[in-house]
Amino acid sequence: MRDHGLVVQDVEPDSIAGELGVEPGDSLLQVNGKAVLDILDYRYLTAEENLEVLLQKENGEQWLLDIEKDLDEPLGITFVEGGWGKTRSCGNNCIFCFVDQMPSQMRPSLYVKDDDYRLSFAQGNFITLTNTGPQELERIARLRLSPLYISVHTTNPELRREMMMHPRAGEIMSQLTYLADKGIKMHTQAVLCPGINDGEQLDRTIKDLGGLWPAVRSLAVVPVGLTAWREGLYELRPYSRDEARTVIDQVRGWQEAFNSQIEYPFVFASDEFYLISGRLIPDAGQYGGFPQTENGVGLVRLFMDEWEAAARNLPVQVKMPLRGSVATGTLAGPVLQPVIEAINGVKGVQLKLYILENQFFGKTVNVAGLLTGRDLQSSLSGRDLGEVLFVPKVMLRRDDDVFLDDMTVADLAAGLGVAVVAVTGPADLVQYIKTVERWWKNG
Numbered sequence: 001m002r003d004h005g006l007v008v009q010d011v012e013p014d015s016i017a018g019e020l021g022v023e024p025g026d027s028l029l030q031v032n033g034k035a036v037l038d039i040l041d042y043r044y045l046t047a048e049e050n051l052e053v054l055l056q057k058e059n060g061e062q063w064l065l066d067i068e069k070d071l072d073e074p075l076g077i078t079f080v081e082g083g084w085g086k087t088r089s090c091g092n093n094c095i096f097c098f099v100d101q102m103p104s105q106m107r108p109s110l111y112v113k114d115d116d117y118r119l120s121f122a123q124g125n126f127i128t129l130t131n132t133g134p135q136e137l138e139r140i141a142r143l144r145l146s147p148l149y150i151s152v153h154t155t156n157p158e159l160r161r162e163m164m165m166h167p168r169a170g171e172i173m174s175q176l177t178y179l180a181d182k183g184i185k186m187h188t189q190a191v192l193c194p195g196i197n198d199g200e201q202l203d204r205t206i207k208d209l210g211g212l213w214p215a216v217r218s219l220a221v222v223p224v225g226l227t228a229w230r231e232g233l234y235e236l237r238p239y240s241r242d243e244a245r246t247v248i249d250q251v252r253g254w255q256e257a258f259n260s261q262i263e264y265p266f267v268f269a270s271d272e273f274y275l276i277s278g279r280l281i282p283d284a285g286q287y288g289g290f291p292q293t294e295n296g297v298g299l300v301r302l303f304m305d306e307w308e309a310a311a312r313n314l315p316v317q318v319k320m321p322l323r324g325s326v327a328t329g330t331l332a333g334p335v336l337q338p339v340i341e342a343i344n345g346v347k348g349v350q351l352k353l354y355i356l357e358n359q360f361f362g363k364t365v366n367v368a369g370l371l372t373g374r375d376l377q378s379s380l381s382g383r384d385l386g387e388v389l390f391v392p393k394v395m396l397r398r399d400d401d402v403f404l405d406d407m408t409v410a411d412l413a414a415g416l417g418v419a420v421v422a423v424t425g426p427a428d429l430v431q432y433i434k435t436v437e438r439w440w441k442n443g
C-alpha cells in the first residue's frame with residue numbers, strides 16, 4: 001500500500017530529480033524528516049541547500065535521496081493536481097450563500113463551496129476560517145501565507161454564528177488577532193444584508209477590523225447578491241437606493257476618521273453600492289491603491305479613467321464603416337451609455353447598446369459578469385446587432401471563451417449570426433475600431 005504524499009506527474013529530464021531517477025507516479029513523502037502535505041510544504045521544505053528526500057516508488061519500494069543543491073534551486077518535479085490535493089470545503093450554511101441560490105444545470109465547479117486557506121493565498125479566494133483550527137493557523141504563520149482574503153461579515157460573535165450557521169464562526173476576532181500578531185497581512189470583506197449586519201453592527205465591524213491595521217489592510221463592504229432561486233432559503237431583500245446611500249455615508253465617515261488617524265481610507269463601499277445609490281463614483285485617489293478590484297471595488301472608477309484616456313485616441317472618422325452592438329447588464333448600463341454615445345460621434349461608427357436583464361438568475365442579479373450565454377442568445381436574437389457584438393470579458397470564464405452556462409463565444413456567434421468579440425474595457429473597444437480601420441487602409 002502507498003503512503004500519503006505528493007504524486008509526481010512530470011520530471012524535467014536534466015533536472016536534479018531526473019538525474020536521481022525520480023519518475024512520474026512516484027510519491028514524495030518527506031523532506032528532511034517532515035511530511036509533505038501539499039505544494040506549499042514542498043516549496044517551503046525544498047528551498048534549503050541540503051535535503052534528505054523520502055520517496056516511494058509505484059511498487060512500494062522507498063528511496064532516501066541525499067541532495068546537495070543551491071538555495072532555491074528547483075528539483076524539477078511537477079505534481080498531480082499541481083500538488084494541491086483535495087480542496088477544503090466550507091462547513092457553513094450562510095444565509096446569503098450565492099451557491100445555494102444557483103439554478104441547476106450549471107457546470108459542477110460552480111456548486112463547489114471551497115473554503116481553503118491555501119487557495120486564499122494562491123488565488124485570492126475569500127475564506128471564513130471556520131474550518132481552520134489552531135494547527136492550521138500555526139501552519140499559515142509558519143509558511144507565511146500572506147496576504148489572505150477573509151470573509152468576516154461581522155465581528156459580533158453571536159451574529160456571525162447566526163449568519164453563517166457555524167458554531168466556530170464566533171472565533172473570528174481571536175483568529176484574526178493571532179494571524180495579525182504573526183505578521184500575516186489580510187484583506188477582509190463584509191457582505192451586507194439589509195437590517196442584519198449593517199448599521200451599528202457595521203460600525204462595530206469596521207472599528208474592530210480597523211483596530212488590526214496594518215495587518216488587516218482593507219475592508220470591502222459589498223451588498224448581498226440575491227437570485228430568483230431562493231425558495232426555502234432565509235428571507236432577504238436587496239438594498240434600496242436610500243439604504244445604499246446610508247451605507248456609503250457611513251463608510252465615508254469612517255474613511256475620514258481612518259484618513260486622519262492612519263492616512264489610509266481602509267474601508268471601501270463596493271461599486272454596486274454606488275450604482276444602486278446613484279451617487280458619483282469617487283476619484284481614483286479615494287480608492288487607496290485599489291486593494292480589492294476583484295471584489296468589485298473601484299472597477300467602475302478604473303473603467304471611467306480608462307475611457308477618459310482612450311477617448312483621446314478616438315479617430316474623427318473611419319473610412320471603413322463599422323456597425324455593431326454592445327451588451328451589458330443593468331447595473332453597468334448607465335456607465336456605458338455615455339461611452340457608446342461618444343464612440344458613435346466617430347463618423348462611420350454606429351454601435352447599439354443593449355442593456356440586458358438577467359433571465360437566468362433573475363433580474364435582481366444586475367452585474368454584467370453574471371449574464372449567461374443563454375441570456376445573450378434569447379435577449380438579442382432577432383435584434384439589429386450589426387456585424388459585430390462586443391461583450392465584456394467578465395462574462396467569460398477566466399482565460400477562456402466560455403460563458404457561465406458553458407455556452408462558448410463561438411456557439412453564441414453561430415446562434416446570433418454575428419461576430420462576437422470579448423473586450424476588457426473601453427480602450428479595447430477603441431483599439432478594435434482603429435485596428436479594423438488600419439487593416440482596411442492596408443488592403
Ligand code: SF4
Pocket residue numbers: 090091092093094096097098099100112113114115128164
Ligand atoms: S462560506 Fe458561506 S457563502 Fe461561502 S460557500 Fe460557504 S456557505 Fe456559501
